[in-house]
Amino acid sequence: MAPRAAKSFVVVRANRRRQGAADQPCEKRSPWTGSTTLLSTGAGGYAAKHIIRELVVGRARLALAGRNTATIERNIADVAGAERIPIIRCLPENAQSVARKTRLLLNCAGPYIFSGEPIVRACIDTGTHYMDITGETFFIEQIRKKYDEEARRRGVYVVNCCGFDSVPADIGVEHLKAVLGASAEITSVMRLRNTYLNRATYDSLIFGLQNAGEMKRLRNPQRRTGGRRPRKCFYNDKTGSYNVMFMGTDPSVVRRTQEDMQKRGLGCARYEAYLDVGGLSNLLAVAMCFLVVMLLSKFGLGRRILLRYPSLFTCGRVKPDGPSEDVLRKSSFEILFFGHSPESGKRKRMVVSGPDPGYHTTAICISQAALCLLDTLESRGKEGLPCEGGVLTPGSVFHGTDIVTRLHGKGIRFEILSD
Incomplete structure (x- = not known):
């Protein structure tokens, strides 16, 4: 039809x-x-x-x-x-x-x-x-x-x-790839400023962790674009900060796009995505919160606790009724893309930026x-x-x-x- x-x-x-x-x-x-x-x-x-x-x-x-x-x-x-x-x-x-x-x-x-x-x-x-x-x-x-x-x-x-999730990353990779060439190698680092999570986004994260095992079965045997696995955590000299592997949808969405581009004969860029967490103290705080959430999400009671107290487990970054417009006006994002063409040796940077990401x-x-x-x-x-x-x-x-x-x-x- x-x-x-x-x-x-x-x-x-x-x-x-x-x-x-x-x-x-x-x-x-x-x-x-x-x-x-x-x-x-x-x-x-x-x-x-x-x-x-x-x-x-x-x-x-x-x-x-x-x-x-x-x-x-x-x-x-x-x-x-x-x-x-x-x-x-x-x-x-x-x-x-x-x-x-x-x-x-x-x-x-x-x-x-x-x-x-x-x-x-x-x-x-x-x-x-x-x-x-x-x-x-x-x-x-x-x-x-x-x-x-x-x-x-x-x-x-x-x-x-x-x-x-995931227009800036997905469209951004294609935009930079058009400059560098079909087999570009691209890394992105996301920076968030004064941002707040949507309550539905937080709930989705918790339920997503619950389904992590089923997720692996659904993806198998989906292959990874490129042979190298992204690093989980490292100090990035280019940003002057600690970066952690980005856990959102961007990497999988971009990978699907590039696999589709390859089928069309338009090349396949290799992509890795990271989140900028700032200094060492921030890194330790993020790691601690992540471990607690991961642990609690494995059990029914733990998930109920996570869903009942979202502000506690996100350091106040989830507002039950949504952040005010004044708060949103002070929020923004920036994604730094670092691209390299193996064929020509050409290197380019790209910055995708905009207002409050969540809303x-x-x-x-x-x-x-x-x-x-x-x-x-x-x-x-x-x-x-x-x-x-x-x-x-x-x-x-x-x-x-x-x-x-x-x-x-x-x-x-x-x-x-x-x-």
Whole structure:
């Protein structure tokens, strides 16, 4: 079944925890006609609040969905023209009927391991393209294994990791690779300034650790790009700080992109990702927290403790109701890329930087990815994209598009420097 070309829609889906009795939309709100550009599910969540604002600025034909429409109403109360945005109640039972009337669905409701698969299934069944902001490696691998072949056959784009996980890293590697050559060797070091974790991201991390064993079985026999394993911890003379192996989705997402590029005859860059933790005292503190979390995550009681006291185990970096806008304005990120071409000997550095990663950067990334996909399909059809469907990475889908220009225009900068 081929996806329809005439309609597009993003659904933001509300967080599973936010349920209540007041589910009736405002009487003055525009009714949903089922012919919308973007449908966003999870629209009652804190991250979705920022995503909605980016989509409204992008003038997308937008509708919002979630379990509790009252929380969505509150989330967009100060958005200009909010009364013109349709709001619908979306549950797993009616996900297929909602997806059937849309072209693109953005799923912003985590943890995805609990509620993501029915939405993906509904999108594939109805020929609706799908994007999310997950950083849950187990969910990503599970969806890839179960639905990639069917999504390809139906011509549906299922694109995970369209937020801070892992657009800056994945698109960044492809951008630097275009300068250095197809077989570039690239290392990145992430620096975070005054950043806070999304509660859903923290929950996803805990449940991800619970599924670590199953994760290895899902990945086997997935091969590693390049032969060398990344170092777990070292002092980096280039950054003047201690670096630890990055435990997020970036390495696996970039690896998948590069394997896909290799199949297309576009070369395969080798990539390693690290996190800058600063001085020795910070390194010891991070190591201690990590060991405690790893130990507790192995047991049911330990996981309940971790989920009950997130602020305690993250040194206050998880806020139950999300950080304030004043705090977010002081947050930022920077990813330093160090690239080398074995063939030419050329070396380049690149800096990808932007605002608060968890909310503002994530909102920019997924909104621009959504608009890029829709605009490309509208103007050039699938011939404008390097593939015709499947469970894909951002780098695989947006290779050869103007995604870097779009991100740069919204404040996520890609600056290539000499080494």
